[in-house]
Amino acid sequence: MDIVANxxxxxxxxxxxxxGIMNGLKSMVHxxxxxxxxxxxxxxxxxxxxxxxxxxxxxxxxxxxxxxLSGILTPDSGECKVLDKIPYKDRINxxxxxxxxxxxxxxxxxxLPVIDSFELLKDIYKIRFGDYVxxxxxxxxxxxxxxxxxxxxxxxxxxxxxxxELAASLLHSPSILFLDEPTIGLDAxxxxxxxxxxxxxxxxxxxxxxxxxxxxxxxxxxxDRVIVIGKGEILSDGSLKSLRNRVSNERRLxxxxxxxxxxxxxxxxxxxxxxKNRLIIDFNPDIITPANLITALSTKYKIKDILIENPPxxxxxxxxxxxxxI
Amino acid sequence: MKAYLSIIKIRFNLxxxxxxxxxxxxxxxxxxxxxRVMVFYGFYSSTTxxxxxxxxxxISYIWLGQAMLGMIPWNGDSEIQDLIRTGNVTYxxxxxxxxxxxxxxRAFALRAAPTFLKxxxxxxxxxxxxxxxxxxxxxNILSVIGWIVTTFGALMISCTITNIINITTLYSISxxxxxxxxxxxxxxxxxxxxxxxxxxxxxxxxxxxLPFSGLVDIPARFFxxxxxxxxxxxxxxxxxxxxxxxxxxxxxxxxxxxxxxIVQGG
Numbered sequence: 001m002d003i004v005a006n007x008x009x010x011x012x013x014x015x016x017x018x019x020g021i022m023n024g025l026k027s028m029v030h031x032x033x034x035x036x037x038x039x040x041x042x043x044x045x046x047x048x049x050x051x052x053x054x055x056x057x058x059x060x061x062x063x064x065x066x067x068x069l070s071g072i073l074t075p076d077s078g079e080c081k082v083l084d085k086i087p088y089k090d091r092i093n094x095x096x097x098x099x100x101x102x103x104x105x106x107x108x109x110x111x112l113p114v115i116d117s118f119e120l121l122k123d124i125y126k127i128r129f130g131d132y133v134x135x136x137x138x139x140x141x142x143x144x145x146x147x148x149x150x151x152x153x154x155x156x157x158x159x160x161x162x163x164x165e166l167a168a169s170l171l172h173s174p175s176i177l178f179l180d181e182p183t184i185g186l187d188a189x190x191x192x193x194x195x196x197x198x199x200x201x202x203x204x205x206x207x208x209x210x211x212x213x214x215x216x217x218x219x220x221x222x223x224d225r226v227i228v229i230g231k232g233e234i235l236s237d238g239s240l241k242s243l244r245n246r247v248s249n250e251r252r253l254x255x256x257x258x259x260x261x262x263x264x265x266x267x268x269x270x271x272x273x274x275x276k277n278r279l280i281i282d283f284n285p286d287i288i289t290p291a292n293l294i295t296a297l298s299t300k301y302k303i304k305d306i307l308i309e310n311p312p313x314x315x316x317x318x319x320x321x322x323x324x325x326i
Numbered sequence: 327m328k329a330y331l332s333i334i335k336i337r338f339n340l341x342x343x344x345x346x347x348x349x350x351x352x353x354x355x356x357x358x359x360x361x362r363v364m365v366f367y368g369f370y371s372s373t374t375x376x377x378x379x380x381x382x383x384x385i386s387y388i389w390l391g392q393a394m395l396g397m398i399p400w401n402g403d404s405e406i407q408d409l410i411r412t413g414n415v416t417y418x419x420x421x422x423x424x425x426x427x428x429x430x431x432r433a434f435a436l437r438a439a440p441t442f443l444k445x446x447x448x449x450x451x452x453x454x455x456x457x458x459x460x461x462x463x464x465x466n467i468l469s470v471i472g473w474i475v476t477t478f479g480a481l482m483i484s485c486t487i488t489n490i491i492n493i494t495t496l497y498s499i500s501x502x503x504x505x506x507x508x509x510x511x512x513x514x515x516x517x518x519x520x521x522x523x524x525x526x527x528x529x530x531x532x533x534x535x536l537p538f539s540g541l542v543d544i545p546a547r548f549f550x551x552x553x554x555x556x557x558x559x560x561x562x563x564x565x566x567x568x569x570x571x572x573x574x575x576x577x578x579x580x581x582x583x584x585x586x587x588i589v590q591g592g
Contacts, residue, residue, distance in 0.1 A: 012588060072419045074585060096422040107417040111340055123332040125420050 001177060002208045003069065007078035010039040010064055010232075038064040040232040041078065046210065048175075051202045053223035054212045057321055061232040062212040066180050069210070070100050082176065087283035089244040096125065099174035101165050108153045114148050114164045118171060125172035130172065139167040143197055159190030166197065166267035177201070179211045183218055196219050216313040228320065235324055244310060247319045249286065252311050253293065255279045266296050276303075282311065328425060330431040341443075348443045351396070355448060359392035362519075363459050378523045379552065382462050386520045387546045388454040389461035393476030394477070396441035398518060398541060399484045400490035400509035403429070403436050412494045424491065426577045433488040437481060452535045468555035470549035476540075476560060479565030485571035486549070487512070493580045496587065517543035523552070537568035 016022060016032045039061045039253055046052055056062050067073040069080060071087030071094050080087065085094045108117040122132045140146055143163040148156060156164065162182065165235050169177065179198070183191045199222060201207050213219065219226060219240065226243055228236040236243055253269075264271045264279070269285030273280040279301075290308055297303065363385055370381040378489055379387070390543055404427055409415040414515050418425055452461035487508070494504045515538035522543040533539050544561050547553045553561060 069415070070420055072416055076383050091419070092422050095420045098420070099339065100417075100420045102416055104412045105412070105416060107414070109336070109340075111343075112336065116336060120329075120336055123329040126329070126422075205496060300380065 002048045002050075002211075003044075003080070003082050003210070005042055005044050005065075005069070005078070005080040006073045006083060007038075007043050008039050008065070008068060008080055009041055009077045010061075010068065010073065010075050014035045015291050037232045039068075039075070042130060042229070042232070042234055043078075044133070044227055044234060044237060044251045046208065049202070049206045050210055050225060051198070051209045052211065053219040053226040054210055054229065055214070055219060055226060055317065056229040056235075058214075062229060063180055063300070064232075065229070066100075066178050066210070066212060070098060070178050071095055082192050094160070096172065097174055097176065098168035099172070099177045101162075101169050101177070101179050103179070103184040103238055106153075106161070106165065107168055108326050111152060112152050113150045113152055114145070114156070117164075117168060119169040121168055121171050123128070127267050131173070135171055135173060136167075139170060142200065143167055144193070152224055159186050159193070162186060162190065162194060163197075166194065166246050170201070174207070176210070179209065180213070181213055183213060191215070191217070198222060214316060218253060220313050228317070230321065230324060236320070243320070244313075247316045247323070248284075248311075249258045250282045250284050250311060251290075252309050253281045254281075254309070255281065255288070255297060255301065255306040256305040258304050259302050264295065264300075269293055330427060334435045335429045336496075337432055338439045341435060341439035343441075344440075346588050348440060349502045351427040351440065351444050352451075353448050355392045355395050355444065356451060357447075359389055359452070360459065362392075367458060371581065377573045379521065379550075383550045383552060384521055385459065386461045386550050387517070388466070390546045390549055391518050391542050391584050393445040393448040393452065394441055394480075394542070394545070395518075396515065397477075397481060398401050399437070399487035399491065400512050401505050402488060402495060403432055406432065406492045407467055407495045411499060415496075419584075419587075426482070426493075426580050429487050429492050430485055430573075433485040433492070434481070437484050437488060462550070462576060464549050469548055469551045472553065472555050472558050473545050475544040475562055476548050476565060479569070480541045480545050482569035483537050483565055483572065486569050486576055487537070489522055490572065490579070492584065493576055494570050512538055515539070516541040517546065518577075521546070523547075534562070537565075537572065540565040 010213055012034045013035055016034045016068065017026070017027050020049070024158070042065060049296070054062055064073065068075050069087060071091040074088040075318055083097050085097075088244070102192060105243070108114060109120070118136060121127075124128075127135075139150060143166060143168060145160075145163060148164075153161065153164070157223055166182065169209055173293050182198070186194065195218060198209060198211070202209050202222075209222075211218065211222065227234060228243070236246060258277065264281075266283075266288065269281050269283035271279060272282050281293075283290075287295075294303075294306060332533065366381070366384050366388065370377070370384070388487055406415075407513075409418065412472070418428065421428070447463070455461070464473060491505060493510060515536060516522075517539065518541075522530060522539060525533060533543075540561075544553070544565065548558070548561070
């Protein structure tokens with residue numbers, strides 16, 4: 001096992017201040033604290049070479065977990081071992097083996113060309129010259145950085161910068177990569193490039209990847225396994241398929257028709273939306289098979305086209321959050 | 327070690343880019359210097375009592391303080407303070423190196439680079455002024471050596487104090503408070519504003535034990551020949567002992583903070 005988290009808990013104490021001058025003065029003498037439970041006995045194990053999505057709504061404890069796993073934060077109780085080391089106890093020795101990308105932060109030197117930041121990281125991580133040259137060349141090729149590697153970071157677009165951030169955190173060939181919202185704010189093309197790269201890294205290099213994100217396409221295209229966290233607790237851990245089944249096993253049928261009646265009543269199927277000459281229907285295959293559904297529909301509509309798909313993961317997650325009231 | 331050298335190199339390069347800032351600095355420092363020199367001119371020409379150091383020495387002392395102003399630890403490294411405020415400091419924590427030493431290397435560049443850039447033109451200007459306002463060259467080569475060695479000592483004290491300012495930002499987030507407090511203490515007690523030999527005797531004695539005297543006063547007194555060369559080991563070890571103490575103190579408060587550090591936000 002690459003990562004073993006055992007009942008990790010973390011509580012933040014946040015000073016409370018009510019509005020108004022009187023309360024402001026009061027808080028100078030007596031401070032009240034509010035306790036916020038960021039993590040409550042979180043346990044999981046992640047094996048070598050896995051690509052795991054770690055998702056949850058804002059404030060669920062995703063970043064806190066990543067910070068503990070990368071050695072930045074010490075948990076209040078519980079223990080975790082990553083690559084047989086306790087991250088926050090042996091930070092300096094431990095971080096050599098991991099790469100971290102925080103999507104909302106930057107590790108590149110703002111005023112300097114990208115390549116200068118790379119050179120500095122080479123010295124910081126004591127990467128052997130030969131290894132560095134090889135890895136740099138590969139990352140430049142994979143992430144397509146050639147055209148802006150000599151440009152100062154401040155002049156790069158968000159997408160270009162994120163690709164450089166990814167490269168920067170991989171120069172020292174870590175065996176685990178933590179990605180905290182790596183696609184945040186990126187346009188569609190950059191997102192695709194980043195996803196493609198993460199996939200390749202995982203498949204070809206066997207790098208273990210833990211990915212937090214709000215972008216369900218990231219999860220859908222990348223992750224075999226999804227851990228859902230909410231209010232500091234693990235709510236679900238398993239494959240994407242089992243997550244779907246857990247919420248509902250409904251599937252979705254999209255029907256384009258030329259003409260037909262506008263009444264809809266079929267047992268086991270519900271109309272989600274009706275657009276011009278298009279019906280979007282969710283149905284439960286245990287009650288009505290797709291074949292029967294289509295037969296039933298064809299008596300009422302002149303069908304032009306039919307598409308059956310799984311409900312989008314966003315909706316599954318939204319439903320899950322709602323069910324669990326997080 | 328190589329990593330620290332690279333950091334110093336990269337910061338040095340960056341800071342040397344700020345040529346306009348350096349020029350502006352030279353102009354301000356020159357004007358502050360000339361005002362102070364004129365004040366002293368007034369004092370010295372109206373005094374009748376005995377003076378601890380004569381006028382020429384006082385003037386050289388002031389010019390030296392102005393030329394080496396960049397070395398005075400009156401603020402923190404604004405880049406590090408920004409890292410702390412924005413939370414980008416998280417990235418500093420996933421690097422396999424001692425954070426204190428990493429920041430100390432940056433403090434070294436912060437103190438050395440602008441001083442290097444600004445001191446030489448200021449020295450030239452101060453040496454070319456009319457006779458009454460002019461800086462005098464050191465009396466002999468030994469004074470120069472003493473000055474160079476103690477300037478290095480001053481740099482060590484300066485870097486360790488700078489780093490303490492950096493670290494306190496982790497506690498207060500803004501860092502403004504300690505910065506203002508320290509800049510007042512440092513400029514006054516180092517001899518930047520009034521040369522320490524002109525302070526009242528009691529205070530002088532206390533100040534000579536504090537690290538701030540190692541920043542301006544000791545190098546300036548070597549430069550002007552007020553401390554003779556064979557005293558160098560004593561004064562230099564005074565500086566180094568303070569630097570080591572401040573180094574230990576900085577490490578200690580940083581490590582204490584790192585244990586319960588919280589980086590807020592996603």
